[in-house]
Amino acid sequence: xxxxxxxxxxxxxRDPQTQRxxxxxxxxxxxxxxxxQIRRMVTYHDDADDVLQNTFVKAWSSLHTFRxxxxxxxxxxxxxxxxxxxxxxxxxxxxxxxxxxxxDDDDEGSTLxxxxxxxxxxxxxxxxxxxxxxxxxxxxxxxxxxxxTMKYYQEMKYEDMSExxxxxxGALKASYHLAVKKIEDFFHQxx
Amino acid sequence: xxxxxxxxxxxxxNPFTTPKGYFENLTERVMSQLPExxxxxxxxxxxxxxxxxxxxxxxxxxxITWFLTTAAAACIAGAFFWVTSxxxxxxxxxxxxxxxxxxxxxxxxxxxxxxxxxxxxxxxxSYALVDEADIYNYLSGAGM
Numbered sequence: 001x002x003x004x005x006x007x008x009x010x011x012x013x014r015d016p017q018t019q020r021x022x023x024x025x026x027x028x029x030x031x032x033x034x035x036x037q038i039r040r041m042v043t044y045h046d047d048a049d050d051v052l053q054n055t056f057v058k059a060w061s062s063l064h065t066f067r068x069x070x071x072x073x074x075x076x077x078x079x080x081x082x083x084x085x086x087x088x089x090x091x092x093x094x095x096x097x098x099x100x101x102x103x104d105d106d107d108e109g110s111t112l113x114x115x116x117x118x119x120x121x122x123x124x125x126x127x128x129x130x131x132x133x134x135x136x137x138x139x140x141x142x143x144x145x146x147x148x149t150m151k152y153y154q155e156m157k158y159e160d161m162s163e164x165x166x167x168x169x170g171a172l173k174a175s176y177h178l179a180v181k182k183i184e185d186f187f188h189q190x191x
Numbered sequence: 192x193x194x195x196x197x198x199x200x201x202x203x204x205n206p207f208t209t210p211k212g213y214f215e216n217l218t219e220r221v222m223s224q225l226p227e228x229x230x231x232x233x234x235x236x237x238x239x240x241x242x243x244x245x246x247x248x249x250x251x252x253x254x255i256t257w258f259l260t261t262a263a264a265a266c267i268a269g270a271f272f273w274v275t276s277x278x279x280x281x282x283x284x285x286x287x288x289x290x291x292x293x294x295x296x297x298x299x300x301x302x303x304x305x306x307x308x309x310x311x312x313x314x315x316x317s318y319a320l321v322d323e324a325d326i327y328n329y330l331s332g333a334g335m
Contacts, residue, residue, distance in 0.1 A: 027218045063229040126206025187196040
């Protein structure tokens with residue numbers, strides 16, 4: 001990520017004369033890291049792109065609510081986190097409606113389908129184990145999925161995660177360890 | 192013996208990729224989708240909320256007026272039914288017994304009226320083609 005003079009950037013964001021240009025810099029600076037945070041939660045590129053667009057639209061329209069209590073990056077990550085959760089909950093509702101008569105066996109089937117689909121996805125270049133890991137992550141409840149990806153891939157501090165998710169550090173640690181256990185169990189079942 | 196799976200043994204790498212040039216065009220694409228002013232969208236939403244609230248207030252006032260008008264009409268209709276249904280007995284009665292019966296009936300009606308609901312008000316409401324469900328619907332806004 002580029003070096004940012006955050007105070008100067010925030011000051012430009014608050015000035016109506018310079019805020020649009022400053023926001024362009026925000027997209028330029030934080031766009032990639034936000035994309036990867038979202039992508040690890042929602043798995044597919046097209047979905048990640050949609051959620052990222054929504055994140056920036058929301059950030060732009062609620063710029064006046066940013067008071068500077070937290071870092072600009074934390075504020076943006078929080079919006080992205082909430083947008084991704086909203087997306088996942090809609091997706092879950094749609095899948096539940098489509099598969100509700102089939103029950104748990106179908107969940108198992110859809111998880112394995114995800115692993116297979118990923119391997120034929122042009123924007124996935126992992127091997128079978130990595131596809132299974134993504135399927136295992138996708139099988140977690142959405143908040144736990146977010147906690148796992150932030151810790152495992154982004155190696156984010158629990159304190160920063162707490163600011164983004166609004167969850168206590170203790171609860172996040174417990175959630176991460178539970179997620180790891182579930183993923184390991186998933187691998188044992190599919191070994 | 193099969194070794195226990197450990198997530199730390201996995202190579203931690205990002206298996207995802209993006210379309211070519213995705214990040215190069217990202218800023219331009221995002222900026223083209225934003226409204227000119229950051230609060231323009233919010234102001235629109237705010238004005239919609241205000242419009243909605245004022246609409247709700249007007250609708251509430253209209254519902255109260257409608258309810259009071261209906262209640263007044265129901266009272267008048269109730270009185271009308273009472274007069275027309277008990278009138279002939281009084282008019283046709285030749286002795287003091289029928290008059291007393293009519294008065295007794297009237298007293299019973301008055302006692303029932305104290306509880307705010309009797310057969311006459313029920314008839315009146317039926318006459319006005321209004322039932323309780325309609326009133327609840329109007330008051331709760333379900334009919335809007």
